[in-house]
Amino acid sequence: MKFGIEFVPNEDLDKIVERVKLAEEVGFEYAWITDHYNNKNVYETLALIAKETETIKMGPGVTNPYVRSPAISASAIATIDELSDGRATFGIGPGDKATFDALGIPWEKPVSTIKSAIADINTLLAGDKTETGAALGGVKAVQEHLPIYMGAQGPKMLETAGEIADGVLINASNPKDYEAALPLIKKGIDNAGKNVADFDVGAYTATSIGTDSEKAKNAAKIVVAFIAAGSPPMVIDRHGLPEGINEKIGACLGKGDFGGAIGLIDDDLLHAFSVAGTPDEFIPKVEGLAEMGVTQYVAGSPIGKDVEESIKLLGEVIAS
Ligand SMILES: C[C@H](OP(=O)(O)OC[C@@H](O)[C@@H](O)[C@@H](O)Cn1c2nc(=O)[nH]c(=O)c-2cc2ccc(O)cc21)C(=O)N[C@@H](CCC(=O)N[C@@H](CCC(=O)O)C(=O)O)C(=O)O
Numbered sequence: 193m194k195f196g197i198e199f200v201p202n203e204d205l206d207k208i209v210e211r212v213k214l215a216e217e218v219g220f221e222y223a224w225i226t227d228h229y230n231n232k233n234v235y236e237t238l239a240l241i242a243k244e245t246e247t248i249k250m251g252p253g254v255t256n257p258y259v260r261s262p263a264i265s266a267s268a269i270a271t272i273d274e275l276s277d278g279r280a281t282f283g284i285g286p287g288d289k290a291t292f293d294a295l296g297i298p299w300e301k302p303v304s305t306i307k308s309a310i311a312d313i314n315t316l317l318a319g320d321k322t323e324t325g326a327a328l329g330g331v332k333a334v335q336e337h338l339p340i341y342m343g344a345q346g347p348k349m350l351e352t353a354g355e356i357a358d359g360v361l362i363n364a365s366n367p368k369d370y371e372a373a374l375p376l377i378k379k380g381i382d383n384a385g386k387n388v389a390d391f392d393v394g395a396y397t398a399t400s401i402g403t404d405s406e407k408a409k410n411a412a413k414i415v416v417a418f419i420a421a422g423s424p425p426m427v428i429d430r431h432g433l434p435e436g437i438n439e440k441i442g443a444c445l446g447k448g449d450f451g452g453a454i455g456l457i458d459d460d461l462l463h464a465f466s467v468a469g470t471p472d473e474f475i476p477k478v479e480g481l482a483e484m485g486v487t488q489y490v491a492g493s494p495i496g497k498d499v500e501e502s503i504k505l506l507g508e509v510i511a512s
Pocket of ligand 1: 254255288303305343347348396
């Protein structure tokens, strides 16, 4: 199992860089930086990480094809590959409606849009010209093939990821989600005549680890509340959760009643939408994801009550 870690660039960048250096030290192989227009810029954050680290791979986890053209994204990730001496990796997903509504960008045909964006980015990174005549000149990726991952959850997006990407990052923390996702990804891999062994299935989880189980679980509750509220009925049903619990939690969040939302998060919801607890509680959960075909465990927010301590504890899980 490879291990990755996610950071949201909405806080002091020096702190994020220090945390990525600590993650590198304890054995993490990937640092994924989220990309939302209202946070600090993902590529400036990645550039700082590239200059301050030696071995960890890094990339957007995940950008989207609507806010930047494929040529701008190709130039940006090739620059990170140069700065990091060949450690860049590129995560791209369809983004979400709320973002594009706020930006006044029409969100159309996400599957086709991602397919054509990835095709152009691969063309440009290979040093070739796109159909419209775009070509990179003053920047060149170090890696022969810079790996491209897709953020995906929907069935078509998952199949597309298997078909055209080198890996997938799925926002899900429970083996049941991977039991449902793997056949779709495999269908795409088979369609493209690729080898499953070459494909990286990333579990982009809501992680909360600590020496005190209760405290670790409590730290995860608000994140779980947002995930549960955004989950469709099919996912609520998959995890055997009470029908309508997503709406109930969403209603609390909608009126800013975070205490009420957190009060609704029980162990079943924690188990469905996060990996939370002590290192000893973590190891069987990570093993359970591996049994379902997950090949990269990505520790996503909140990581833990004390992030530095949690990164070190995750180092114990990596070493186990
Ligand atoms: C579009 C959507 O795809 P989805 O994979 O479910 O999208 C949910 C998320 O993956 C998406 O919002 C991501 O961008 C969210 N996301 C992030 N989004 C961000 O904006 N920033 C981030 O940093 C970020 C990180 C992230 C990490 C992991 C991850 O899994 C997702 C992440 C969907 O509805 N897909 C369906 C329908 C697809 C569809 O629209 N089909 C149409 C059009 C077909 C066509 O396009 O040609 C049709 O069938 O007619 C499907 O896959 O079946």
